[in-house]
Amino acid sequence: MNSNFIVDTYLMTKRSTIAIFRNPFIFIPNIIISLFFLVVYQAGLSGISNIPAFAGASYLAFILPVSIVSGAIGGSGGAGQSLVQDLENGYFSRLLLTPTSRVAIVLGPILAGMIQLFIQTVLILLVGIWMGLEIAAGFGGAIVVILLAAGFGLAFAGYSVAFALKTKDAQASQAGTFVFFPLVFLSTTFVPYELIEADWLKFVSKINPTTYIFDGMRSVLINGWEAEPLLNAALVIVLICSITITFASLSAKKAVSRD
Amino acid sequence: MSDHAIVVQNLVKTFKGDVKAIKDISFEVREGEFFAFLGPNGAGKSTTIQVLTTLLNPTSGSAVVSGFNVQKDPFSIRRKIGVALQETGIDPSLTGRELLHLQARLFGFSKSDAKKRAQELLELINLTDDADRKVGKYSGGMRRRLDLSLCLVHRPKILFLDEPTTGLDPYNRNAIWDEIRTLNRQFGATIFLTTQYLEEADQLADRISIINKGEIVASGTSQQLKKTVGMDVIELTFHQREDAEKAKDVLEPWMKDFRLTNEELTLYVDNGAIFLPEMVRKLDGEGIPPVSLNLAPPTLDDVFLRVTGDHLEEKGNRQEGVVSK
Structure with a gap:
């Protein structure tokens, strides 16, 4: 049973990965938007890094996490979309009629989303380096950035899967991904916390989990190795993953149940 | 097993x-x-x-x-x-x-x-x-x-x-x-x-x-x-419903069962082939000759009709290309 589970998960992941990369309309726009963020914000806003609050940090290193996180959300959000498609075109039932592990059927699209996310993150990092990025914590710092992106992406994949299996509707689960905007923009997106003007935005950025991911990534990109921001980011990831993955498992259980 | x-x-x-x-x-x-x-x-x-x-x-x-x-x-x-x-x-x-x-x-x-x-x-x-x-x-x-x-x-x-x-x-x-x-x-x-x-x-x-x-x-x-239908099925179509109703009364002695839908009269008859000419002569005599007439052994639709009171396949809604016998 155990080796079956591994083979099933491998097969389901492979199939979803093929589906993602064969459909450029899923993959390309997402990466373009992320790179667009990177290039446009860097071009338009990099002057503000002369403000003392930036403490001499390069704006490129500051804005890069925004590009990576938005790509991560887009990539992992595809997991839910692809499950809704399976439900709509009947392939989900076809899979339920095989002896395939039920967990593997839901896990496949999530892992495929992770693979997409990994490739995107590496690509964005490479573009950043090409634009002149220097990572303070070196190669290890790049790995940390990728891990944080993956952790945050996993949490978002859980959310998208839960939403998709609950609504079983393409439009509804598409609408569910709009949470992207508050997550990415109600945070320390463009300037450090001290420079945020409105009090409400300061408050929201404090409770927005994305802020801690930005902080963690920025700390390795700009300052080098610091314990606190990384610990906070890890804690936030564990917290939101446990919430969304639980939620996803419950909806998945319902979707494969026979009552 | x-x-x-x-x-x-x-x-x-x-x-x-x-x-x-x-x-x-x-x-x-x-x-x-x-x-x-x-x-x-x-x-x-x-x-x-x-x-x-x-x-x-x-x-x-x-x-x-x-x-x-x-x-x-x-x-x-x-x-x-x-x-x-x-x-x-x-x-x-x-x-x-x-x-x-x-x-x-x-x-x-x-x-x-x-x-x-x-x-x-x-x-x-x-x-x-x-x-x-x-x-x-x-x-x-x-x-x-x-x-x-x-x-x-x-x-x-x-x-x-x-x-x-x-x-x-x-x-x-x-x-x-x-x-x-x-x-x-x-x-x-x-x-x-x-x-x-x-x-x-x-x-x-x-x-x-x-x-x-x-x-x-x-x-x-x-x-x-x-076989549970047990009889032949005769389908008669008339000009108008009144004719079909009248025909039903006229043909009463032969039939085991019937269905009347607008101008169409469906009869269930034992040995339909033998009595058909006589039935047609009788209808002619009454001045209500049928527009069309069809004698057939029962189909599964007749079975369905008998057990549920409804047709399974609506006319015009039959599977494309299927020629009904």
């Missing part, structure tokens, strides 16, 4: 909101038998298939497929059965070959065996030319054939086919019929087929159960069922 592929006892399936999709049905299908569930849309055919194929749990009663209880041992059943649901289940972004290969791997085939099996099936369903195109680009008929081949990958001994020809043109329908017949006769597969087409049940099945509103209302071979 018993020689029954499927044993269903007092099966009930109730959905939320107290919708009774299946109300207490029982039946058995022998190994190697070609069995058909005939009934209109919403009769409970698909629900029955979903229970028997482990997609839905029964509300009460029991179903045993290939010796395993559907509730207790669904995984064992899934290895033994092939299922083609009413809606095809295919991922449009993969090619036909990839889907077959993946299906085989999910049933535990090794890579090389899966490759071989995919090729065999592509040849069987005549899809080798299009095997490496994305399924999203296939025609409806090709999708159906691929879907059917997907359920054959693991060489199941029992096949569940839920309205396999609905929406197909005559060419593709005949191709599927031939395919299913071969599976049954040559490979000895037990077949459980649902259909709303009389012709399909009549042509293919060894035994038929007629299901209506969640209940089995008649069972038997096509011949046995037709």
Whole structure:
């Protein structure tokens, strides 16, 4: 049973990965938007890094996490979309009629989303380096950035899967991904916390989990190795993953149940 | 082990909101038998298939497929059965070959065996030319054939086919019929087929159960069922309803039963051929000659009509290309 589970998960992941990369309309726009963020914000806003609050940090290193996180959300959000498609075109039932592990059927699209996310993150990092990025914590710092992106992406994949299996509707689960905007923009997106003007935005950025991911990534990109921001980011990831993955498992259980 | 592929006892399936999709049905299908569930849309055919194929749990009663209880041992059943649901289940972004290969791997085939099996099936369903195109680009008929081949990958001994020809043109329908017949006769597969087409049940099945509103209302071979009607059927059409009503009174002495729908009078008569000339002379004498007249042995539709009071197939809603006898 155990080796079956591994083979099933491998097969389901492979199939979803093929589906993602064969459909450029899923993959390309997402990466373009992320790179667009990177290039446009860097071009338009990099002057503000002369403000003392930036403490001499390069704006490129500051804005890069925004590009990576938005790509991560887009990539992992595809997991839910692809499950809704399976439900709509009947392939989900076809899979339920095989002896395939039920967990593997839901896990496949999530892992495929992770693979997409990994490739995107590496690509964005490479573009950043090409634009002149220097990572303070070196190669290890790049790995940390990728891990944080993956952790945050996993949490978002859980959310998208839960939403998709609950609504079983393409439009509804598409609408569910709009949470992207508050997550990415109600945070320390463009300037450090001290420079945020409105009090409400300061408050929201404090409770927005994305802020801690930005902080963690920025700390390795700009300052080098610091314990606190990384610990906070890890804690936030564990917290939101446990919430969304639980939620996803419950909806998945319902979707494969026979009552 | 018993020689029954499927044993269903007092099966009930109730959905939320107290919708009774299946109300207490029982039946058995022998190994190697070609069995058909005939009934209109919403009769409970698909629900029955979903229970028997482990997609839905029964509300009460029991179903045993290939010796395993559907509730207790669904995984064992899934290895033994092939299922083609009413809606095809295919991922449009993969090619036909990839889907077959993946299906085989999910049933535990090794890579090389899966490759071989995919090729065999592509040849069987005549899809080798299009095997490496994305399924999203296939025609409806090709999708159906691929879907059917997907359920054959693991060489199941029992096949569940839920309205396999609905929406197909005559060419593709005949191709599927031939395919299913071969599976049954040559490979000895037990077949459980649902259909709303009389012709399909009549042509293919060894035994038929007629299901209506969640209940089995008649069972038997096509011949046995037709015999329950017991009489010939004479269909008469008149200029107007009044004529048809008058004709009904005039012909009363001959008929066992009748149905009157607008200008159409349907009579159930013993030995219709013998009395027909006399009946026509009588109608002529009364000045109400029929516009058209048709004498036929009973069809499954007559059986359905007798047991449910309704036609199974509306006129003009018959399966395309089927010539009714």
